[in-house]
Structure formats: C-alpha cells, structure tokens
Amino acid sequence: MTLYVGLGNPGPAYEKTRHNIGFRVIDRLVAETGARNISKKAFEGELYRQGNLFFLKPLTYMNLSGRSIKAVMNFFKISLEDLVVVHDDIDLPLGTIRYKVGGSSGGHNGLKSIDEYVGKEYLRMRMGVGKPTRKSEVVSYVLAPFTPEEEAEVERLVDYAAEVALKIPSLSLDELKSRYSLKGGVDGGT
Template sequence: MHIVFGLGNPGKQYQFTRHNIGFLLLDYFQEYYKIPFQPGKGDYYFTRLEIDGEDILLVKPTTYMNLSGVAVRQVLEQYPVPLQDVLVVVDDFQLPFGTLRFRKKGSDGGHNGLKSVIYYLESEEFPRLRFGIGDHFENAAEHVLSPFNQHELKKLEELLPVARQGVLVWVKEGIEQAMNRFNRNFFEAKIN
C-alpha cells in the first residue's frame, strides 16, 4: 500500500487558496476516478483506489495545516507502511508557480504542515511533492492564504493531471523516476 497525504486547511473559505494545493490534487483524483472521500478513524477524510494492482490510500487531514502531523500519525498507526511509501503533498512559496518538485526526504523548508508531520513522525525520511505556488510576494502568510487568480486556476487544470501522473509514477516506479520525469516548471512564461 502507498499513502498520499494532501495537506490543506478545512473549510470553504480556504478551498481555492494556494496553501490548499494538496487538497486540490486529491480532489482531482476524486473527480478523475469517481471515488468519494469518507471520514476516517481520526482527524482525516480518506478514499482508496487500486491502480494496476497497487493499493493507494488518499488522505486529507481535517486539522488545520499546522497540526497536519496528527492525522498523518493516526493513519500510519492504522496502516503501518514504511515511510518510503508515504507521499506528502504541499505548497511551496519558494518555487515559481507551475513547478513540481518530488523529494525523497528533507527539512520542513519553513512549511508549517511539513514541520508538523516531521514532529509527529519524528523523522524527515519521507517523500514529498512540493507544488510551486509563486515566489513573488511581500507577505508569505498572506500569499499562501490568498486564492489562486483566474489565470492560475486555468493553468491548474493543466498541471493537476500532470501531478496525478507524477504520483502514479512514484507509486509504480519509485521516487527516483518521479524526480527524473517530473521535477521541473511546466509553464515557461511567468505568471503575475
């Protein structure tokens, strides 16, 4: 089994904010495969799918971003998979919009959701997918909690299917292949 955690903040007011790209990717999976999310035995919603014999659990924590690790630990207590089979999907304001970056492990990079996951897992040794949400802003907190503009939302319609493919490559072929094939900016033009 592989587990994909999409991080975000619960509530309609946060639905299309930059910080919620993890939720948006899992919502895309839900629409693509027509699979409903259901409440889990803890602070999260989840759904399962099987692709080419691979069992994949998709999880959206219902805590706010800075407590995401609570749900991650709850899920891993119920489904004790190796950390290499866990992928955490987060936004990254240090990357230009349109950039995907898979990583094997690493620090939180200033991301409160990752900081919480690292704290509750007591490890940095898990793969993550960082989504670039734009690196031009004056106030980081305002930037991550602001909604994507219309141009960005249109571009996300192109990027989310690519990210889905990247996640499937990670599941089937491993993190190295995902990094080799998907770590780049998929939009050449700058978006303002």
C-alpha cells in the same frame, strides 16, 4: 500500499488558496480512481481508498497535519517510505513541480508537523505556487486564492500532478525527478 496526503486547510474559505493545492490534487485522484470514502473520526481527515491506494486530506488545519497522517499510518500499518505528501512550495515558481525525500520543512508548517509526528524520510511532491515580494506577506499570500489568470495554469498543474502521482509506486526517486519534474509550467518543458 501507498498513502497520498494533500496538505491544506478545511472549509470553503480556503478551498482555492495557494496553501490548498495539495487538497486539489487529492480531490482529482479520488475522482480519477473512484476511491471510496472510509473516513473515521479517529483519522481527523477525509480518507479514501481504492485497492492499496489511500488518499488523505487532513482536516486538522495545516499546523497539525501530522496528527491525522500518523493516525492513518498506524491504523493501516503504512510505512514512511510509502507516504507521498503533496504540498505548496513558495520557493518554486507557479507551474513547477519537484520531488524530494527528507530535508528541511523550509518553514512550511504542514511539513513541520509531519516531520514531528512521523519523521522526515517521506516523498514530497513540491508544487510551486510563486512567492510574494516581501517576506512579511507570506501568510496572507499562501492563504489568498490564485488569480483568475493563474487558475488555468493551476488546473493543468493539478491534472499533471494527479497523473504522475499514480505512477510513483513503480518509480525510483531518480526516475521521478528526471522524467516528471516541471520547470515553470506544464507547457514549459521538463
């Protein structure tokens, strides 16, 4: 079994924001796999299933994402090594994708919550969304929508991330890093 989690905030106001790129990848995966909605109130999120693949969008808001993830993992007996979290990363340029297991949350409140509720040793698909010029602008930056110019790149990035995500169960971390990392965009090479 594999549980894919996209981080984001619920509601139309957040839909196209940088912080919600994880939700967008989950939406694409659900559409591509034909997964069916199996949400329950106890999961505190939208949960979809296709065979042994689970796709979750926690609806707890970013800062409590771990609570939703823990509920789903406990209910379906999903282990930490079968958890894949897709999230925005301001330390990577837009169009970049990196993978890692464990490590620091880097100040990301969604990751902090997951680390607190289930532990740190899960696979992270880090999707670059760029960085504001001043550190004081981080919150407003991640909660702002992508610019119209960036949106085409984001669509390509979401497509690519969804395609790679479905390969994850059959790849080692080294294979994933060497074959599917992106530097500066889908067309920018690996």
